Amino acid sequence: MKWLIGLGVVIAAIAGAFWYFVADGSTPASAEGEFDIAAYRALVANDAPATLPSEVRIEWVGESEAPSFAAIAGDFEGDKTFAYVSFQIVAPDGSTIIDGAVDQDTLNTMSEGAGHFDQTAYQRVLDAEKQAPRVMITHEHLDHVMAIARHPEPAAIAPNLRLTRAQLDGLPQHAPGGVLAPEIASITPIDLTTPTRIAPGIVAVAKPGHAPGEIAIYVKTAQREYLFVGDIAWLYGAIERNSSRPRFIRFIMPGVDPDRPAVLRQIRALHDLAAAEPALVIVPAHDDAYLRSLVTNGVLQEQFVVTAPVSATPTGEMAPASP
Numbered sequence: 001m002k003w004l005i006g007l008g009v010v011i012a013a014i015a016g017a018f019w020y021f022v023a024d025g026s027t028p029a030s031a032e033g034e035f036d037i038a039a040y041r042a043l044v045a046n047d048a049p050a051t052l053p054s055e056v057r058i059e060w061v062g063e064s065e066a067p068s069f070a071a072i073a074g075d076f077e078g079d080k081t082f083a084y085v086s087f088q089i090v091a092p093d094g095s096t097i098i099d100g101a102v103d104q105d106t107l108n109t110m111s112e113g114a115g116h117f118d119q120t121a122y123q124r125v126l127d128a129e130k131q132a133p134r135v136m137i138t139h140e141h142l143d144h145v146m147a148i149a150r151h152p153e154p155a156a157i158a159p160n161l162r163l164t165r166a167q168l169d170g171l172p173q174h175a176p177g178g179v180l181a182p183e184i185a186s187i188t189p190i191d192l193t194t195p196t197r198i199a200p201g202i203v204a205v206a207k208p209g210h211a212p213g214e215i216a217i218y219v220k221t222a223q224r225e226y227l228f229v230g231d232i233a234w235l236y237g238a239i240e241r242n243s244s245r246p247r248f249i250r251f252i253m254p255g256v257d258p259d260r261p262a263v264l265r266q267i268r269a270l271h272d273l274a275a276a277e278p279a280l281v282i283v284p285a286h287d288d289a290y291l292r293s294l295v296t297n298g299v300l301q302e303q304f305v306v307t308a309p310v311s312a313t314p315t316g317e318m319a320p321a322s323p
Contacts, residue, residue, distance in 0.1 A: 025073025025243035027268035034269030035227070037277060039195050040203040040218040051200035053091040053221045057301045060085055061101035061122045061147075063288055064115035071234040071286075073246040080235060081288035084143050086125045087228065088304045089202065089219055094133040095305070096202060098217060098228055099285065100147030101125060106174075110143065122147065124304045130156045131307055134199060137163065138230025138285060139211040140170030141255060149174040154181035162198060164206060165189040166213035207232060209262030211255065224299065226281045227273075232266045236290040239282060242271040 044052075062084040068075040071082075084107065089096040103122065107115045125147045129135050135157060137144050149171045151157050161184065163171075168189050172180040190196070192215055195205040201220040208214050210231045217228040233239050244267045249256050257263050274282055281299055284290070294300040 021248040022246045023074045027242055027264045031265040031269040034265055035273055043195060043197040043203050044201050044220050047200040049222060051092055053089045053201050055090045055301050057088040057304055058085055059121045059125055059304050062107040062115055062117045064111035072238045072241060073243050082286045083288035083291055088128055090305055096134040097129055097132045098136050099138055099144045102143050103146040103150055106142055106146050124306050127306045128304045132160055134162050135160045137167055139214040140167045141211055142174050145174055155183040158183040158187055161187050162190050164192055164213050170213055209259045209266055210257050224281055226283055228283045230285050233284045235287040236284050239270045239274055
């Protein structure tokens with residue numbers, strides 16, 4: 001009889017550990033004020049329609065597979081495709097780039113060689129960053145920054161960077177040799193402690209939790225509103241299910257969710273916001289299927305708009321470079 005009791009204790013302990021580390025992503029009952037959409041709208045309310053962004057474009061730089069339960073606690077629906085992307089907010093005064101995705105070496109390491117990388121798409125991101133008056137990242141993790149931390153022409157993009165102190169401090173570990181290019185290291189960081197208007201129709205605000213430098217970016221175009229939430233949720237299903245990442249992720253990925261309670265509040269708030277504002281397009285960074293559905297529905301456009309680079313002609317005049 002004692003062995004049955006002992007077996008029951010062991011089973012209960014295993015079940016409890018499984019629930020705690022794998023299946024539990026529960027959030028608070030409420031998280032009012034976490035995303036103040038009214039404040040974001042107020043900051044761009046006086047922006048003339050002609051100055052607002054005209055469209056949002058996406059580049060698929062890479063992708064890999066991972067089990068759904070690694071992204072959403074309690075979700076055992078099999079493997080999901082995780083996208084590594086960059087966004088371009090096209091506007092009359094120039095583009096705003098959001099996130100620098102991965103380079104091939106990074107993706108190979110992350111996926112153990114099983115991922116897919118698009119060098120042509122990555123090159124468009126590198127080129128667009130040189131032309132865009134604003135280049136931002138949702139946070140400083142390796143799969144969002146490589147086109148910045150390892151950009152082959154750091155001096156060309158440094159004047160365009162809009163990074164917070166926490167983001168800037170996190171970049172050197174991803175730079176070649178662990179040393180950030182001096183042109184980038186010396187930029188003046190921006191303060192997003194409170195919602196801040198970045199450009200016509202664009203507002204950003206710090207949302208630490210998943211990373212110290214995590215931010216959310218609100219974008220208003222002539223057609224719709226977007227909220228880019230980076231890695232607060234890896235997949236949109238986390239927002240739908242009101243469930244965050246499982247706790248075990250923090251052991252295999254130590255930089256993820258250092259402030260888990262903050263992430264849980266944010267997930268709760270996004271879940272409630274999605275219900276209250278169904279027309280608002282909430283954009284997580286890695287949900288391949290969801291992002292592709294936004295393209296299908298015309299909410300996102302594929303491929304960055306990049307002006308052709310120029311090269312010198314034999315006479316010394318400048319001419320478009322050959323494709």
